[in-house]
Amino acid sequence: MPVGLLGKGAIFLGLGLLGTGAAHAAGTGAPVPWQMAMQNPVTPIARELHSFHTLLLVLVTVITLFVAGLLVYCIFRFSEKANPVPSKTTHNTAIEIAWTIVPVLILVMIAIPSFRLLRNQLIVPPADITIKATGHAWYWEYEYPGDKEGKGGFKFDSNLVEEADLKPGQLRLLTTDNDVYVPVNKVVRVQVTAADVIHAFAMPSFGIKIDATPGRMNETWFKAEREGVYHGQCSELCGQRHAYMPITIHVVSEADYAKWLGEAQKKFASTDTPAGATHLADAAAK
Incomplete structure (x- = not known):
């Protein structure tokens, strides 16, 4: 019996979970089989990089889920069946302000730790x-x-x-x-x-x-x-x-x-x- 799309997805998800477990079990100083995460950090800069990566991962996940939910909402809320008479709205001031300000705030949220990390990488402390x-x-x-x-x-x-x-x-x-x-x-x-x-x-x-x-x-x-x-x-x-x-x-x-x-x-x-x-x-x- 051919494996369907859901079956393939389940297989890849299972492999991913196995890989993540292996990565957490080892991965310090060298890669390990099935590793998906980054190698374990052993320096202050590496730990800061991991924290920044986690922040980006959370932001990307939240944005992706929000956009996916918004698309699903629009598909049903503004379908031909739900709106037999199309709306003639050409713009919405509140929405236009929101989709301008929110991305700016997201970029600021990313920029602050990004510039801090870049500064710590480039400024070499007194070396031993x-x-x-x-x-x-x-x-x-x-x-x-x-x-x-x-x-x-x-x-x-x-x-x-x-x-x-x-x-x-x-x-x-x-x-x-x-x-x-x-x-x-x-x-x-x-x-x-x-x-x-x-x-x-x-x-x-x-x-x-x-x-x-x-x-x-x-x-x-x-x-x-x-x-x-x-x-x-x-x-x-x-x-x-x-x-x-x-x-x-x-x-x-x-x-x-x-x-x-x-x-x-x-x-x-x-x-x-x-x-x-x-x-x-x-x-x-x-």
Whole structure:
């Protein structure tokens, strides 16, 4: 027996409810199967984005139900059967004023939290750490600038781990060979640019997404309030391997971050050494 329109609707509704349940059960730092909602927020900006999204969803639902109800009312109230003698009304001043003022009030209701959110996104608070992310075709390069205490001063490339090389527990298309590490509850400024074409640095659980444009330095920020591993991707169609530019950020304790920083300085220091510099140093020592 063929499935009717109502049957198909019931099937899609059931799948949607299952998907929503799965999304609420997980979805922090990475997508999950059947996920429909956004990933769980772990930064103040991400929580604000979710609240704004909920406000818009409520407004859209109320407006949709109101318009649908109004259409149904008009279909029956002003049908030929109910009005054998058509009305000759050409305008209604009260209705015309209402349909002008009400949309303005709705836009004001949307604009206030929207501008507040935009301001919080664009104004970077005093940063504890600065990281530079450069998009390449098709991988990310990260740089930790050196500070007065001698920390940082290195950079490294972060490439996708191909499916054949994945270890148990690693996520397909989201795992990188060199990950970014930041301490929990610290303000991290991220300077974003590109070396070739336009990319986009996006991390859903952090609520950030910003273009990486050649010749231009954009910046964003986040303050992760929960330790864990968080995944993002390039979100700008940038070429053949656009889908293979993941971003992996570990949010760890300050002690673990200091330990990683010391190890990373030794691991990646050689990548910044100019060709021939070692031989010159040896010659000078002799």
